[in-house]
Amino acid sequence: MAHLARDLDLIACADLIHVDVMDGHFVPNLSYGTAIVKACKGATDIPLDVHLMVSNPDDTIDWYIDAGADLLTVHYEASTHLHRTIAHIKERGCKAGVVLNPATPVFVLEDIIEDVDMVLLMSVNPGFGGQAFIPRTIEKLRQLTALCASHGVAPLIEVDGGVGIANAEGIAAAGATVLVAGSAVFGAKDPAAAVEAIRSAAELGRSRIGA
Structure with a gap:
């Protein structure tokens, strides 16, 4: 955490910074709060994509x-x-999205899909990286x-969840337009190169749609 600004600089080529907020109730883990979001905002010009994994989203x-x-x-x-x-x-004045856990079916979005800017599908059970x-x-x-x-x-x-170079193409080909990668990026020797490799794989996948 002491090197947050440095690590953000390492991924200056990213399109979004995904910030996972966990409350220890909705998910069995604790993570970033408002102080970290403020610190990120002051350290980068990349837009912040804040994912609230909390049991009381309306309060926060x-x-x-x-x-x-x-x-x-926010989670459905x-x-x-x-x-x-x-x-x-x-x-x-903020863009709004809805998140679905792995066991939540897509059809629950029928009456909200026209109102959201983003839908996030969790491809792991939320709470822990890796x-x-x-x-x-x-x-x-x-x-x-x-x-x-x-x-x-x-x-x-x-x-x-579990997104990396090996599966980015297939995920994008199935319809994803934004891929969140944590371990695959910061576990790499060169995080920026990992971001670019994931993006290139995803772009290849997008090019397959309708082909």
Whole structure:
């Protein structure tokens, strides 16, 4: 944590900085809070994609918007009044997204898909880094892409968990447009090169759509 600004500089080629907020209740782990979001905002010009893995998102979303989040995602499973929550985030001038855990089906988004800027599919059970990608996510991506097409909308489609160079092409080919990579980037000798390699693989996958 003492080298946060340095490590952000290492991935200056990234499109987004994904910040995982964990509360120890919704997920069995604790992680970053508003102080870290503020520190990131002051250390980089890259937009902050803040993922709230918390059991009380309505109580905390304003904290993270005030701290500098550019895009804020909340879990379907934790949101009692999701439409109101998404509307509030957007009213605050922040992009809004919804997250689905691995066991949550895509069809629950039927009545909110037209209101969100992003859908994040968790490809691991949230709470800890370094987990293996859940293969079923590929089919969920196809289902989500079809749902978006049926509503005539094109939110960002993000995948988080077990993403790396080896599977980025297939994930993107199934419909993902944003890939979150933690261990695959910061576990590499050259994080910037890892970002570029993942992006190149994903672009190849996107080029396969409709081919």
